[in-house]
Amino acid sequence: MPVIPVTETLAVGPQLTVDDMADLAAAGYTTVVNNRPDGEQPDQPESDDLRAAADRHGLTFLHQPVVDGEITQAQVDAFARTLAHSDGPVAAFCRSGKRSVTLWALANSQTADIDALVATASAAGFDLTDLLDKTVHLRGR
Template sequence: MATLPLTETLSVAPQLTVEDMADLAAAGYTTVINNRPDGEQADQPLSDDLRAAAIRHGLTFLHQPVVGGEITQAQVDAFARTLEQSDGLVAAFCRSGKRSVTLWALANSETMDVDALMATAGAAGFDLTDLPDKIASLRGR
């Protein structure tokens, strides 16, 4: 399991497994956000199985699925609320981690400079050069 820190309290990761829930709990995480819809690939674990494993290890688990090119403002708002309400370290994941990073960036696009958001994402290994277009699309510009 490899998590990539974005902030002091949020890290992102590629697809997590049932076994990763124990490692996350041991590393001090308190919340796991699954941004991947079930059924994208035949071999991905089901969200219900991940939730059960997370709960067994004392983690809060939320399934907030998004499709990469179709992120809505409601999904961004839900992600932001989850981060605001979470106590402790949060790990968000999808297939590669990029959707989770994009949700974080969009959730912070009104309070942080776009270049800073892209630089933070870049430092974690994610290319968000399309972020200004996504922001404009969400805001109807």
């Protein structure tokens, strides 16, 4: 199961498979968020197949696709709602995990210190040194 804990309630990672859903459920995750658009790469599993596997293991599955470099405020808000309303830990994934961790950081950027968010992401292995620029761009400042 290739997810990396970012916080006590969120782990992110690269592309998950149908087989990973059983491992996520056994590890205590309750929600899986797919941040990849279907068809981004020809060899990736379809969201419908992942959803069916998640359902079989009692996981909530959400497909919230984000195009790399084109995150919108609506997508950030949807991800924040998912985190706020999940009844347990969330595992989010994309191609590498960076889009998912970026969504988390942007969702928290109005209430948490940017440097602390960057440090938390860095501790999980993700470089978000451009987070301030992304927040400024996202909010149109």
